[in-house]
Amino acid sequence: MSISLHPDTPQARTAPSAAAAGVVPGEAAGRGIRTRLFTKYVALFVAVVAIALLANGLFEVFFYYREHKAALIRVQHEQAEAAAAKIGQFVKEIESQLGWTTQLPWSAGSIEQRRFDAQRLLRQVPAVTELAQVDATGKERLRVSRLAMDATDSGIDLSADPKFTEAVAHKVYYGPVYFRRESEPYMTLALAGARKDAGVSIAEVNLKLIWDVVSQIKVGEHGHAYVVGPEGRLIAHPDISLVLRNTDMSGLAQVRAAQAGGGTLSDALPEARNIQGQKVLTTSAPIEPLHWTMLVELPVEEAYAALYASLQRLAIVLLAASIFAVLAGIFLARRMVGPIQALRSGAERIGGGDFSQRISIKTGDELEGLADQFNDMGARLQESYADLENKVERRTAELSETLEQQTATSEVLEVISSSPGELAPVFYKMLENATRVCGASFGVMNLWDGESFTIAADYNVPAAFAASRKDVEIRPRPNSALAEVVRTREVVHVHDVRNTPAYLAGGPAVRAISDVAGARTIVIVPMLKENELIGTIAVYRKEVRPFADKQIALVENFTKQAVIAIENARLLKQLRERTTELSQSLDNLRTAQDRLIQTEKLASLGQLTAGIAHEIKNPLNFVNNFSSVSTELIDELNQALQSASLDGKTKEEVDELTGMLRSNLEKVVQHGKRADSIVRNMLLHSRAGSGEHRPSDINAVVEESLNLAYHGARAERPAFNVTLEREFDPGAGTVDVYPQEIARVLLNLISNGFYAAAKRKESATDGFEPTLNAATKNLGDKVEIRIRDNGTGIPPEVKAKLFNPFFTTKPAGEGTGLGLSMSHDIVVKQHGGTIDVNTEPGVFTEFIITLPRQMAADDTPGGKN
Template structure:
């Protein structure tokens, strides 16, 4: 079989004479990908046949080996568990056998001393027994010998109702539950009744820690071990004695639960179960009869399946070697099968790519050779027709390419303009660059009016030196230059004579086109393109530049209109804001002045008669005292003296009431005057946490100054998210001071009531509620009765003695929070326990005047 691929230069054009466009077409042909897929298909098929056969055989072998190996492991572990359980049973039976010697004789035979000697000998022979008690047939304890306590002889303790005695008498033997002495060592009770009715019962307390010797000797593989679990799930024996001493609970392990449920040796159920150390193990178990215990034997999965893992490794090595062999054999066979097809595909790809001189030579004597000859004939005919079509295609392609470039550039420019409507510099730079590139210009500039002249606004293709020169140059209408004529005449100027170079240009041999940017016939700039050779611009290029110039006019006009609209909008917004501010200030000033003047007038009108009443009451009290002093030395009978004293006492009592009410009225007037003078202050954002903290400190120091011996604990729970709130800080501080001072007063009142264990506490807390904030002020004072709670926000209502309160504090606080700040104020109280004020304020409440908030 002969295969060759050669070029035929005797027919048509030679391979070297092919156009440059043919090479990319040949390189881009998809033929190599087809060859790679076909070759890989043959190789993959051969590898798949070999690998599937080997892999299926290996998987079946491993599967059956895994099942047999797992069953064998479970069987072996079960046998080990049963053997270990038998050892434990034997251990207990031996103790039971030794204990049986103490129940042979009746209590009527022998003495207590002999029985005590036999019991001590039993404790020496059986180390596991720590205490032995011998009970007579009536259930009375006659002897108790212990390693841990003093021996007791004839204690007479009645155990007839105890299960240790009754169960042993009924069943001859009694195995008690496992318990832990001092919460560490496991013990069990073993009771054995004698064969004779009057032999009594022997009760032994067995230390199960000694079973560790039996368990530790049981070997399960290299890292496996055995352990014993009691009926309650507690660990009794384990090679790690510390687990036993810690009274470890094993009831939560899957294998322990399965053993207690009767599924102890289910291989599927226990696969991958975890032991107490968290390792995956295979576990088997066996019951230890008749104790109700369970012996567990566990082996780590890694050790149990080690041989299986080795078999898998060997299978992987065999599969890898077979796959390598299959790949090599597949490559060898595929090359011999795919060779002719590859040559035919390569030749067809070159013919399809335009290399019509390519000829395919295959000497196989079959259909592939005939197909190669047909491809050669087709190439010859295509070579003849290609020569005629090539020139036409190239000419038409050049025309379409130029038109497509212009359309694409125009579309790109329009996109830039639409995206950058208000970025004039970007639009101008894009326009001049695109126009210069499409019109094959060397330089391009756009001029705009600035400072009474036309200056450079955008450029393309200028050297840095020339660009800097043109930035400083002033262009003016008029003259013979293309720029001056376009500005003065208002039309496009096209020059090819090289007589009007740009300023600073040393080369006069130029072609130039200058198109004015007109708005309503008035030039607002000029678009200039320049070539450094005497070659005129085509009509299409002039049309394209004119289109770009129109786009520049639109962009400049849009920006001008946008700037005007923005400026006008800002002026209107500023005027509207100033008008609103002036209106708000006027309304606030009028309301504040009106209420402030009214409050001050009322207070001053009341203050003068109030001062007279107070002064008159004080003077009257002094006159009564002086009259009493004058009459006292006089010779008056007892009845007259008694009447004078009674009258004096009544007058002084009435005058004291007048003075107290006068002081209270004076306090009300002072508050009214203070309120009318201070007003609401400035409405502004403020940190609510800082206001509460400042109010706490002011009220605390004020209370300490008024009551030097009074101590109170302050607690704070401020939410950092509470943050800024728009309010009148001066008014809100007044509310907090009032509520905190009331809390101090209530706490002090409860302390003065004589409760020595009472600790006064006042707490303040803030919390963010999104668009609101919450403030809580709580004291553990006397609380508020229900009848007081209903009236506490009414003006002039107070529970304090006359002269100590005006009754305006809570009323003013309610108006400031609710009416002035559009918030809420609530109170939660329990008489004799606590009072808590809950205030909510909006974060951005409307700024109202203080008078408007209190109407």
């Protein structure tokens, strides 16, 4: 590996600080960097190897631990299930042998045969030490035993013993484990015969053979199996002394969990502590049909011995790998630090401005390629540095041009804001800035009226050219630049006027532009409003020099601002005209308002008279029509009565004619009274007040109105009965009013309340009782009167028009629509009070009147309008 650092040219430079210190740049820093890189590389290699090995080892140990533990639990579970199956089979065989003793029914001659069968059972099944046979009534008839004397017809009554009752009920009975002479475990097994008269055979079974099965189960070196009963008592254990002591195992967590799971341990409790307090790996299996549980336990230390050995091997391998990684890291770090230091030193020199120096590294790998890239970068930087100043100058010029354009735009906007509605200064400022920023000689703005152009503004235009075009309409000629703008609505850029077809064809307008004004290069930009041409802005140069795209874009921006200015001016003019019109309309409105106030009384009187005439017409027509009909009926009735044979009419038909006559005459009278009432209301309302205002007791006025309205309603509807409620405030006292007018208002409101209550009564089916409440209240300088009924209520749409003249909800011919309107006028206009209504449809209606205690000094009847 070869490393060097040298300049390619004699003009190579070194950093001033390094030269002043007399040290190669980066040398002192390189030593420090090398030390840190060395340490990092060594640590990195060690960490990579150690982490890889450690991760692999941990994963191996983790999965080995899970698999080993699952395998141990599986083996133990299989052992427990096998042992449980042996014990279950042991009990089932005894149960099968015992079944032979229940085949014969009980009789006087069967006792010897049963004794023979019992002795044969004791010989064939060593676990059975005693057999008792009970008849169907529960009496012991025979007992054969290995440990005691045989007995025949002992007469012992077992009819209430579970041995008998449970066997009869369930065909088989497994008794609890007990210890005979505190030495050997026993269990009672009772079996009922298939026939009812076969009785029950009861065997006492020695469970020592179960202990033999449990003792033979080998679980590792120090593991063992044991059996517990439903209550957690130890039934079989390799240590027989624990069984003889009747040990209770229910305190162990694994025993409780197995019993809770029906004899099977859940995966959540694979490890627990045995009765000696040692941590064990445990599993279980149920023993059917005895409801016992077989548990198998193995000490954890023995179960995980192989895992601990694997961890030791992993630690040895990890230590050896770490030592190897340290040695490899030291070797590789030494090989890499040198080239990296050379690269750092070279980069520092390039950063100091020495673009001519070159880095030489001969390693044949990526570091050598990186050095070559540094050398190429230095060469490119050296080349680009020379061109950097030119680029800065060009960029500065572009920024200056942009700033100038923005300044020109802001000046135009300032003129637009300072001269609203005035277009001449705005157009001039646009042309001035467009000509200046674009480096043009002069500019012209034309407005288009659909047929020709007129000059709206110009800037720096030559005098001769301006004089030739003053007050002249310019019509675009074919093939001219203006004609092209009108046709395409797009920008037209003429690089040289003298090379255009219009100039070559001798067009006077084009030759005037070139020959008189001296223009050679032109750009014409249309002013568009929603694609509608309204004018153009044209800038001219006297030399052949095309405009740049940015300059054309600036002129386009000016055209948009010009369109906005024209539109603003138009809108401002319309606004001023509309303001003048509105001012004139306001004056006319005020004049009309004065005239309306003068004619208000006459109009109201005319409306009132027209409404009353309309209302009188219906009842009077009814009176006229039915009068003629009644006359005909009377003539026909008289003729019928004078005829001896009644002209074929019976007595009943005559009565019917008489009834019709009476009904029509009653209607005539009723409508006549109605017409009279309308006329009286008209006369009273036209008087605009009755009598003079005077202090009156408001409670007495309300009471009098209440009585008059009540008796009037009873006269019209004798069957109608309404409950009157009074809540008069003694403090209400006297009020300065027109008593007759206020009484009219109260009579109207109370009558309406009676009408609404009667209307609801007619449709009610729930025992509805109509009531009307009249109340007064002292409000200091005012008095409040409330008239409330529990009638049909008022809908919202009716409430809004309640006090309008001629508005009524009653059927045709029953109301004028003037009552509430007159009441409103009397209370508000005549007395200066208020009248309002509070209602809920179908529930109630309440009118609220507020009257001032003292009327104003200038109040006269009808004085308030």
